[in-house]
Amino acid sequence: MANFIDRRLNSKNKSTVNRQRFIRRYKSQIKKSVSDAINKRGVTDVDTGESISIPKKDMSEPVFHQGSGGVRDRVHPGNDQFSPGDRIKRPPQGGGQGSGQGEASDSGEGEDDFVFSISKDEYLDLLFEDLELPNLEKTQLDKLVEYKTVRSGYCAEGVPSNIDIVKSLQGSIARRIAMTSSKRAQLKACEKELAALEADKHDHIKEVKELKLEIERLKAAIAKVPFIDTFDLRYRNYAKEAVPTSKAVMFCLMDVSGSMDQATKDIAKRFYILLYLFLTRTYKEIDVVYIRHHTQAKEVDEQEFFYSQETGGTIASSALELMVKVMEERYNANDWNIYGAQASDGDNWADDSPLCKKIMLEKILPKARYFSYIEITQRAHQTLWHQYQDVADQCGYFAMRHIRSVEDIYPVFRELFKKGEQSAA
């Protein structure tokens, strides 16, 4: 009469499509919420999702229903003090009136926001929607530098260690069956004839003798067929397949001279976070190299990069030189997709700026997939900006933007990686 079914192992995400529909419908609101969020977000929680809030009235589903007012009679339980005819002041806002049975009306007066969480993936998808990595095409076409060994069937020749025993023995059996079939048929016929002769009442000594000889000859011939032959051997075949490299390295270059205050560094940090998150969507393995500089450049860890105090003048080329050095030592451009992001407040020793341009054009850009420069300042641009502008004019995958405040980061980021338009800077 009853049938038990264990559904627990079935997929539990039956509502996923509906959920996506919901997000799709409210995309514009959610996107706004997402981009607001990135500006408020701390660095440490780059891996979490985001909590989204949408005003409830934007997503109500209207139905015809009775409003308030008119004449109503309602019954309530638990009378402890009332007698018929008692008059009570009307409680404010319909209090004391359970709205009765039926489904709770979702078009009620509640004006709370509808708050819900989206997963990290949904968050990133929304954050980076319509964005793409510049210069990615080139990476995939030109830089098929990594090879993967893959199985590709069997072949008749090879090294002994690659012998596939099962396949070889299958071949052996097949060959033996094929080569002995006519002899086995003869053997069977002879044995049958022999049995017939022996069953006969008359003697057939000569014939029996001849038959026995024939049978022995056939048996020997069958036994002579070799158990295994080089013809049977099958070797596993391997082929090399080129795969686009999935490794990327991201160079974070930052000016930490006295003129860079913590607020400016924080803005830069947000930009690096975005770039990092963005790269994680494309590459499995990402190395991050932090290079900070004042008059000298130094490779440091994240903590030191963002938080240690330094003073002094600024020579930006030192950082670029260090980057070139690290690239040569550890990150071969054939194996790694190289991305660079430089943040600065624009201060640089004036004589150094042309040098920066030279290093950039000759040593870095030929190897890098992309290099972005952001200048975080309220003031007018200085020499570095102007030099870099020349670079940007010459090179499509060098981009530069000016950021004034935290709110600019996300729009600037989107602009830099806008789909299909390769850096119009």
Added chain:
Amino acid sequence: MTKRKPLDDSPDWTFEKLDQYQTEIARVAAHYRLDTYPNQIEVITAEQMMDAYASVGMPIGYYHWTYGKKFIQTEQTYKRGQMGLAYEIVINSDPCISYLMEENTMTMQALVMAHACYGHNSFFKGNYLFKSWTDASSIIDYLLFAKNYVAECEHKYGIDEVEATLDACHALMNHGVDRYKRPQKISLDEELKRQKEREEYLQSQVNSLWRTLPIKEESADKKRKRFPSEPQENILYFIEKNAPLLKPWQREIVRIVRKISQYFYPQKQTQVMNEGWACLWHYTILNHLYDEGLVTDKFILEFLHSHTNVVAQPEYNSPYYSGINPYALGFNMFMDIRRICENPTDEDKRWFPDIAGSNWLDTVHFAMENFKDESFISQFLSPKIIRDFKLFQIHDDEKNSFIEIGAIHNDTGYQKIRTALSNQYNLSNLEANIQVLEVDINGDRSLTLRYVPHNKVPLAGSKDEVLKHLHYLWQFDVKLVEKKESGEEVEIGRCPPKATPVDKAS
């Protein structure tokens, strides 16, 4: 009664134990003449339960954002601990599908099986509303058809288009119910076949309705024939058959939403009875098992604890009060019917001469089969229940600055409270009474709806949004008029709004 070895009462359930308990429950249920559809009992996780919530209890549903929204809401409130999940969900289908939560203890599973698989299940099979309005054997097929059809439309015409149509239909879902006609029972194959035929037929009908050639009979102009000749309350049905510019697939979607609305209509009208009936049986069946010695003291105490929570009725001034608990009212009324049958007092004999002293099992079955909440209450709410619940009636007239106690649990009040409570469950008083009044077929093709207020209750502000949806389906002007007490009809809404600003003195 022979004492038997009690069933294992350890808290963790296994499928083996579920089956043992189920067998015993089925035996006792049969003893009480509960006639059920075959049971299909599915064990699910909390997440799957949230999925089931989101799809409003439909095992298969077409894709739509509103279900996603419901899911997110459920998930949020559940994760924050603001809401527990139900122990079970049961679907009016044949076989009757019940979902049990994995986290329930063995006792809870037994309670839930008795409640859902025998209580609700026999209600679905026996109650006249369900019998005449829903068809348990074809609902799963129909939902599957609906899901595939909607998916196919999305594929052909794009998600946005389909979504807009569904949104519009959902807004009018409560007005897509036939109250007087019986739906036919047909299988999935037939449904598909007929859908094709309907599609062609409807389109041809619509065309002739809007034929531009003048009809010869000019005298018809004098006595302008109304179309529709009588007001229609099933707005979605009217749209499906008569909307001039709808595409065939849109008509089919209107129909799907209408059908689903129709399927749920009986459930809205039998909440108190349905839950009361299920509570009566989980209570009676498990106590019966206890009397037979099949379940232990430990089991029955845990059961009573949960049961008491379910049928508790907070009082009007309690912070937990949110209206009358249908479980409490229903359970107590059914138990009271049993009491009236078995141990009638003089009062009962006066109030219920026909059932006092009758066979209780016959009587509860009769009550379950032939009533809905409204009529059930007006028939069976006894003075004792009114006293036990200390019910009182509040009369709230907008014109007065006060509200007035109309009746309490005393001799003069019983009848009034019974009537008032019964009306409180009368859907036709609760839902806005809106009908299709007229289509201007000779003029601008505008559609006029009429709202007739009940007890002077006005229509809520959401009407303008709903009119927009209606306009999407009708695609010509849509007007909404309200019939005032004086009998005159005043326009209270219009979509699209008139180009010239209308002064409304209000």
